[in-house]
Amino acid sequence: MEIHKGLAGVVVSETKISSIVNNQLLYAGYNIDELILKKVSFEEVIYLLWHLKMPDLTEYNDFIYELGDRMALSDTIITCLKIQCHQKLHPMSVLRSTISLLGVFDEHAEAIDKRAYYEQSLSLQAKIPTIVAAFSRLRVGLDPISPRKDLSIAANFLYMLTGEEADSVEVAAMNQVLILHADHELNASTFASRVCASTLSDVYSCITAAIGTLKGPIHGGANERVFEMLLEMDRQDCAVSTYLDEKLDRKEKIMGFGHRIYKTEDPRKKHLKKLAKELTDKTKQEKWYLKSCEVEHYLKEKKGLIPNVDFYSATVYHSLGINHDLFTLLFSMSRIAGWLGHINEQKNENCLIRPQSSYVGLQNQTYQEMKESTIKEGY
Numbered sequence: 598m599e600i601h602k603g604l605a606g607v608v609v610s611e612t613k614i615s616s617i618v619n620n621q622l623l624y625a626g627y628n629i630d631e632l633i634l635k636k637v638s639f640e641e642v643i644y645l646l647w648h649l650k651m652p653d654l655t656e657y658n659d660f661i662y663e664l665g666d667r668m669a670l671s672d673t674i675i676t677c678l679k680i681q682c683h684q685k686l687h688p689m690s691v692l693r694s695t696i697s698l699l700g701v702f703d704e705h706a707e708a709i710d711k712r713a714y715y716e717q718s719l720s721l722q723a724k725i726p727t728i729v730a731a732f733s734r735l736r737v738g739l740d741p742i743s744p745r746k747d748l749s750i751a752a753n754f755l756y757m758l759t760g761e762e763a764d765s766v767e768v769a770a771m772n773q774v775l776i777l778h779a780d781h782e783l784n785a786s787t788f789a790s791r792v793c794a795s796t797l798s799d800v801y802s803c804i805t806a807a808i809g810t811l812k813g814p815i816h817g818g819a820n821e822r823v824f825e826m827l828l829e830m831d832r833q834d835c836a837v838s839t840y841l842d843e844k845l846d847r848k849e850k851i852m853g854f855g856h857r858i859y860k861t862e863d864p865r866k867k868h869l870k871k872l873a874k875e876l877t878d879k880t881k882q883e884k885w886y887l888k889s890c891e892v893e894h895y896l897k898e899k900k901g902l903i904p905n906v907d908f909y910s911a912t913v914y915h916s917l918g919i920n921h922d923l924f925t926l927l928f929s930m931s932r933i934a935g936w937l938g939h940i941n942e943q944k945n946e947n948c949l950i951r952p953q954s955s956y957v958g959l960q961n962q963t964y965q966e967m968k969e970s971t972i973k974e975g976y
């Protein structure tokens with residue numbers, strides 16, 4: 598039996614949603630570079646990932662309206678968020694539980710028809726920024742801010758965080774970050790969502806599985822740790838080389854570096870690096886960008902390691918005023934677009950995902966009855 602550790606190099610399904618070709622990332626055939634260059638909206642990208650075509654104007658307006666109509670959270674969900682604020686949970690755990698709770702309060706959660714799935718997709722996609730923004734305010738004792746239907750997802754999210762409209766540079770940056778994280782072929786969290794979907798489970802369970810998977814530090818959880826590393830370097834005020842050498846000597850992974858698929862360049866990095874430069878210039882926090890460039894240069898020279906999507910996005914999020922323990926939640930706000938597309942695709946062409954393992958444990962065991970004296974009283 599040939600073993601493919603971590604399923605590396607194994608193709609388990611066909612997809613029409615996204616692809617990586619010659620180090621380029623494409624969403625339904627559109628190169629992300631073009632989507633960024635042409636300044637498309639995140640909403641258009643969601644539509645593309647779900648319908649595999651760009652919307653025309655009427656479809657786009659209808660889509661925006663449908664999303665806008667579903668952004669608000671019920672009082673029950675707000676109350677549950679408040680309760681979770683007191684539990685000292687990681688914000689990704691709060692998000693995971695809140696998505697699961699949305700399923701508890703959806704009387705059609707178990708429905709399997711296409712219309713129900715589309716309705717649930719719209720609702721989840723629309724509510725996730727509201728959940729993240731509400732949680733970030735509630736945990737510091739502020740009231741949540743209601744979503745506005747007249748703003749884009751990017752603008753609305755920044756508005757719900759602070760109560761003030763963000764400027765056009767910040768909104769454009771947020772929109773780009775959302776686009777760049779929206780889908781990425783069969784990454785671990787997308788795979789988790791598809792495994793769950795392949796059992797014909799409900800969409801809330803699939804997204805809960807995906808969020809739990811994204812949370813891990815060697816997947817989406819890396820972005821939060823990237824900024825912790827930059828903060829630590831700043832605190833220690835030592836040379837970047839000294840700091841990194843110590844980590845490498847301890848055989849620690851450097852967060853935000855390395856990738857299963859990309860070995861020479863992550864196509865999203867150049868856009869995020871540019872945004873990190875623009876935003877740190879704008880907010881007079883150049884040190885984070887400069888430190889990041891130093892880290893990139895040193896690791897490339899020393900180990901041939903390349904930054905992945907999580908490296909410069911950490912500085913981008915920080916420059917947008919977002920607390921670093923919320924970074925992976927922002928990743929979820931975007932990647933849910935891809936997850937929902939993939940869950941739908943999996944269900945439409947379903948085959949149960951059930952690989953095999955090679956048993957290497959003990960053999961030829963025979964059962965020995967326990968001696969009476971070893972059995973605890975009462976059992």
Ligand SMILES: CC(C)(COP(=O)(O)OP(=O)(O)OC[C@H]1O[C@@H](n2cnc3c(N)ncnc32)[C@H](O)[C@@H]1OP(=O)(O)O)[C@@H](O)C(=O)NCCC(=O)NCCS
Pocket residue numbers: 603814815816817819849850851852853854855856857858902905906907
């Ligand atoms: C993403 C990641 C899991 C890819 O893992 P992978 O495809 O299994 O690659 P491997 O772990 O086999 O790495 C190959 C080699 O590069 C090294 N390497 C890879 N990423 C590294 C990193 N971030 N820091 C230090 N060394 C790294 C490995 O130690 C290994 O070296 P070896 O051959 O001497 O043992 C891995 O690069 C990682 O843990 N990165 C840090 C977390 C991160 O940023 N995750 C977000 C990914 S988008």
